[in-house]
Amino acid sequence: KNQVEQSPQSLIILEGKNCTLQCNYTVSPFSNLRWYKQDTGRGPVSLTIMTFSENTKSNGRYTATLDADTKQSSLHITASQLSDSASYICVVSAMYSGGGADGLTFGKGTHLIIQP
Amino acid sequence: EPEVTQTPSHQVTQMGQEVILRCVPISNHLYFYWYRQILGQKVEFLVSFYNNEISEKSEIFDDQFSVERPDGSNFTLKIRSTKLEDSAMYFCASRGRYNEQFFGPGTRLTVL
Numbered sequence: 001k002n003q004v005e006q007s008p009q010s011l012i013i014l015e016g017k018n019c020t021l022q023c024n025y026t027v028s029p030f031s032n033l034r035w036y037k038q039d040t041g042r043g044p045v046s047l048t049i050m051t052f053s054e055n056t057k058s059n060g061r062y063t064a065t066l067d068a069d070t071k072q073s074s075l076h077i078t079a080s081q082l083s084d085s086a087s088y089i090c091v092v093s094a095m096y097s098g099g100g101a102d103g104l105t106f107g108k109g110t111h112l113i114i115q116p
Numbered sequence: 117e118p119e120v121t122q123t124p125s126h127q128v129t130q131m132g133q134e135v136i137l138r139c140v141p142i143s144n145h146l147y148f149y150w151y152r153q154i155l156g157q158k159v160e161f162l163v164s165f166y167n168n169e170i171s172e173k174s175e176i177f178d179d180q181f182s183v184e185r186p187d188g189s190n191f192t193l194k195i196r197s198t199k200l201e202d203s204a205m206y207f208c209a210s211r212g213r214y215n216e217q218f219f220g221p222g223t224r225l226t227v228l
Contacts, residue, residue, distance in 0.1 A: 043219035
């Protein structure tokens with residue numbers, strides 16, 4: 001069964017500090033891995049998408065890594081800001097032969113709180 | 117920047133009533149999706165829609181659910197007879213030719 005596990009479940013850090021969120025998956029066959037930011041009561045917003053051949057991708061202060069061999073990904077946030085407080089969701093896509101479905105498996109997310 | 121929109125933002129209904137959740141995907145997108153997220157839980161896939169028909173659905177998407185694209189812009193999710201456990205955030209998403217899905221802001225459905 002395809003699964004995505006994220007850790008920690010929640011994290012509290014001080015403004016300006018860095019943090020790293022983890023994602024382990026068992027989705028197969030792997031197509032791509034995405035990190036989304038979800039503000040409370042809002043829809044997820046894409047931060048990064050990585051395919052099998054990519055092992056790092058940055059989007060401003062967000063840097064995602066992917067190790068397809070160990071099936072692990074991380075999201076590193078640098079110099080955190082109060083607006084970074086949100087849930088961060090790891091989503092892994094499996095390859096399907098057709099039909100238009102993306103075969104996405106969602107993690108439960110890491111709830112990040114930035115304190116001033 | 118184009119975005120997915122959803123209406124209403126919050127819907128309150130009585131158990132057993134029918135509800136229709138509306139979405140306007142990004143124009144020129146070809147694939148459309150509905151997801152739900154029960155409070156405190158992860159996002160769950162409901163259904164995907166392409167070329168005016170359902171392309172995949174999850175086990176959650178039973179006979180009480182239906183989707184429709186009644187015109188060139190709207191994409192709707194209908195729940196025929198709501199149950200208490202249908203209370204959740206419902207997200208619509210769309211994608212174009214490439215892989216990235218864009219999510220709407222969600223509709224919070226409360227079933228009393």
